[in-house]
Amino acid sequence: MSQLRAAAAAARGLRRSRAVRSPEKSRKGAAPRGGGPAPAPAQPPARHLFSDAAEIEALRRNLLAWYDKCKRDLPWRTLAASEPDVDRRAYAVWVSEIMLQQTQVATVIDYYNRWMQKWPTLQALAEASLEEVNELWAGLGYYSRGKRLQEAARKVVSELAGRMPRTAEDLQKLLPGVGRYTAGAIASISYGQATGVVDGNVIRVLCRLRCIGADSSNPAVIDRLWDMANALVDRSRPGDFNQALMELGATVCVPKAPLCEQCPVKQHCRARRRVEKELALASQRLLGTCLPVPDVEDCSVGGCPFCPPATEPWDSSLGVTNFPRKAAKKQPRVAWTATCVLERRGRCGALEYLIVQRPSSGLLAGLWEFPSLPLALGLQEEKQREALADHLRAWTGWPVAAGGLRYVGEVIHIFSHIHQTYVVYSLPMDGDVTLDPALSPSRWVTEEEFHASAVSTAMKKVLKACKKQCGEQNGFGKGSKRKRGAKPGGASSCPTGTQLSLHAFLRAPSPQ
Ligand code: SF4
């Protein structure tokens, strides 16, 4: 009975989720499941292919009819459908595709609208500064995407006379940061080129439709999926077909609980047929009913590089979610950073924070942050504090004492490949800081200016933690709790309360 229930649950699907596109480069060089390079699979057996022209036609028809009825109303779709200028149309699609890599649709909409309002054309984007691009991109993550998009726009304007390349092949060849997926999406949606696309959603749908259990991050498997996408794409509506396939993966054929009952292509899905077969057999066995058992072709026993490997065979409890099979994710690197929120009252009495610009390459390139210092793993709290005080002393030229740094707490932020913990301190001051101009650029900003600056989500979390503690120490905020030993208006108080002298803040507390 449990087998029957599990299969039924998998077939039915229990909840919806949203999948997002992977950046194209993240798929390159991904390790195959189980480690070690997997051999390149040969031509797949018929079970894993679409070879019946009538079936392909029916699938296209069903998918497009569903898309016409159920597609989400999204601003880039409206632009792609209404913009008569082909270069503007391609630009509008391009921006959306870059933003959608690794970011949820719901998050992208607001960014996209603001971006297109600010830079409605390639020319406008080419004239923007990187600082402006970073400011608008702040909070969207994977910051190099915005930078690369702008670099490519400049190239189109300066080297291609403002004319976007007109085929997927040329888009990929001529534009930096445009890979096979983005090129296919722009060309099919903007120009009507009959070329397929393969992103995370498409991989999932195709692997389920054709029971592909090989490691879907294996480049040879991905190549086969591209062949399949190119064969399937509707010749008269390629852009809509590609979007429909991705929409299906994002809203119906979702990773954990696909809504197979509502799926417009369920009659073409071999993973679902397999589940139905198991249901019918289990029903025969356990309940004595005689449901017809669907006919499911199987590859010859063993050795098929597209079936699930013998070491990890089909698992009945997973149903259609047996597919796709993915390489095990690499564990993120653990990193610790000490961060100090330097605060002062500005000329108009508003609270201001000192922010410093990161280097122009590497993680969060060119973004602004509170003065920060990477820490060795396992460093004791006392040593962290001393290291940060040393760093601030060298940086500001002021006699910052470790004991003058007010501990705020730890803020955790997960980057794609880094599990980052910020150990947050604050240091209120009542004077200006003259920084060595040879060091990184820095500036004082109000809270409003901070949020309008090119700062990462992690830094916004740091400021939030700092303000929360401030509120608590001053009797504001939800809990209005005061930490044991913290004295309002004392050397460790927040400047939103009593403003104290610089000397008081820099002096280490006297031993109790
Ligand atoms: S493609 Fe198959 S697995 Fe995906 S929702 Fe449709 S029927 Fe279910």
Ligand SMILES: [Zn+2]
């Ligand atoms: Zn097989």
